Amino acid sequence: MTKFIEVEVKDLRVPTSDTLHGSDPFHKKPNYSCVLTSIKNDDGLAGLSVNFTAGAGNDWLMYGVRDLSKLIIGRKLEQFIEDPVSFYLMLIDHHQLRWLADGVARMAIGSILNAIWDLWAKTEQKPLWKLLVDLPPERIVKSIDWRYLKDALTPEEALDRLKNSQGKKLEQEKSVVQKGVKAYSTAGWLGLTDQKILQTINEVKSDGLDCFKIKVGKGLDFDLERMAFMRDAVGVDALLMTDANQIWGVKEAINYMKQLSDFGPHWIEEPTARDDVFGYKQISEALQPYGIGVAGGEQAPSPVIFKQLLMQKAIQFCQIDATRLAGVQDVLAVILMAEKFNIPVCPHGGGIGLCNMIVHYSLWDQICVSGPYRGQLVEYLNFLQDGVFLNPVTIEKGAYKTPTAVGWGLEMNEDFIHDHTYPTGDVWQGREASGSITFVA
């Protein structure tokens, strides 16, 4: 038996606001940032997780993770492995913290749980996707909190569906691992020039990528022009996705997107508020005749919101995020529900470390749950990899190369950590204003 002896938390921020990478209608000058959580085990291993934020507020999350760490120090990894749902419930149902609900609290719990999953995978010497793929269906189902999800999917039905796909698992594992999961690239950040966007497109095209995403919502004239430019740059056959980051109301979203429909957008992502299930449903129904699907989920605050989005067919593309929910177990539940309602899982990969984590979920999904490519697209960003992660994600023939490092593969370059620690790191000297909450664009 081994036990957790220390939790270390680091506040890392990258001044992406310098270049406007990551910018959208709301996040005008984000600094891609993360809380790096490391849980040390007394056998010498350390489990890592990253939890993305847009800069200010990284410290709110760090505060939460530090506080939660008091609940887990001294507990045993084997206790988690034996009964992951009890561990989850200890945190999510904490009799005083529960009042804080989702947002920071659920994200902080996710930081802790994801780091423990990393430890588990490391003790088995497997990448996280492989740990999940090798877990028997019974143990996957037993790890999930089904209390609020049973009207969509019961644990019994989930078990049946997982068992039914077991027959094809070996074959699917071989083919998916070899081909990798299909990726798309977000190229059209709102604050970038056309030239800079074109440069990104050409860079990722050379890696075989043929699906691209653009931010919209700045204004119709601007967007019509940029959509024309993008369609021209990517070609008539490429999938071109759009993302509004919640800028519109329900009716505005419908009217706006009808006017962009000539450029053939594959989906509109987050057309309105993150939790507006019935709003998404209305938008889906109105845009269906135009061939535009609705994507959402990167800010869906709970598995219950995902449940409703899926049951109501309010989304056509399910965008799990790696760090907003309460860790692996919440995300597995969402992937299982998405399969039942036949909605492809297209994870959100913006932000530092997210691409590195989502690839594991997509591998599990495409090997054990929904099967090889039939519309699942995994977001890819071609920055903040080399020099940041010791095992950066890489793209080949338009797909993520399957990770081979153990755990999530989130080990970071020591120099990167040193330089980007906020506010003491070298990168932050003389830049205080853009890092702190006092800076408003």
Added chain:
Amino acid sequence: MTKFIEVEVKDLRVPTSDTLHGSDPFHKKPNYSCVLTSIKNDDGLAGLSVNFTAGAGNDWLMYGVRDLSKLIIGRKLEQFIEDPVSFYLMLIDHHQLRWLADGVARMAIGSILNAIWDLWAKTEQKPLWKLLVDLPPERIVKSIDWRYLKDALTPEEALDRLKNSQGKKLEQEKSVVQKGVKAYSTAGWLGLTDQKILQTINEVKSDGLDCFKIKVGKGLDFDLERMAFMRDAVGVDALLMTDANQIWGVKEAINYMKQLSDFGPHWIEEPTARDDVFGYKQISEALQPYGIGVAGGEQAPSPVIFKQLLMQKAIQFCQIDATRLAGVQDVLAVILMAEKFNIPVCPHGGGIGLCNMIVHYSLWDQICVSGPYRGQLVEYLNFLQDGVFLNPVTIEKGAYKTPTAVGWGLEMNEDFIHDHTYPTGDVWQGREASGSITFVA
């Protein structure tokens, strides 16, 4: 012109876990706690707000409020009064913090905004309800962020509806202020003995209260017995409400409540997850033949969730909370939507300071929006008033006496603050375990 010069934040916790006041199926040993925020103006006035939590996690919220205070120091009260929605947007749309979404972040923003509303009311020498009642409909409507709400209610329609009720306003103000808003009492906390519950019922009955609420969800046998006891104690004609604090899944809630239906529960509150709009709708439809309504909202994390609950008729009683949303403006929006969909507003009043705040909302609702009593019930708790607040809420003939103190009337007894400050106050010496996150029931 006056400006905000200092924000002071206090962490106050009451060891209610000693007596199990406030206990329910999830919050087994809550310590009723609050973040007390005080915004000092350079004219010598201070605006106060309290934001309730269940103990651990109070410090998470305090961390957020302190950070947000950096955004408002030096700004002018007149800027807020002139254009409250711009001030709201500055906080809610902060280009980096927005990623944190609801939960702690929205609650912290609410702490700041509510304290500024308190300051505003104090400069006009009015209780908060009177400030709201005297604001012209145009200014109420202009204070609200309508972006995500327009499919339920447009600002134009809200203005029309408010203007239409202006004719009766003077008369309604006179009668509502004199009678007060009708209250109900939560007597049956889960952890209390029958004897203790009976004592509370008799205490509040002597104040004229004739509606009572009981916690359910511990187990069917236990609840059947307690419901029988409660019905006997309150009498056949009294309204008897039930509250499950989200303990069930959708189908469980329906089956469980059917079995309690003989005792005539007026409503079941939070039968399932706080954000399960579609689940609430299913439960509402299934229990409608049994005469049991669904109540919800105390943990509804955003105005968008309220919008959906109301539009979908998923709730029959709309339970605004005074401190979960982003302050007065969010709550006014919910009250206006509830009126349009003809759902009575029955605010949540558990927890320290909540009763003191919700009475202002109910007065505005019943004077300017939905009109005098037609099913609106305002929760009342008969503890944590005397000795805590300088102007405690009081009950007369079953109704809240209309507050006369300026602002929210949240000024606290200095000794109470001193003794209950966590972790340094006298009350917390030797009780460390029950105050901190390390304590798990």
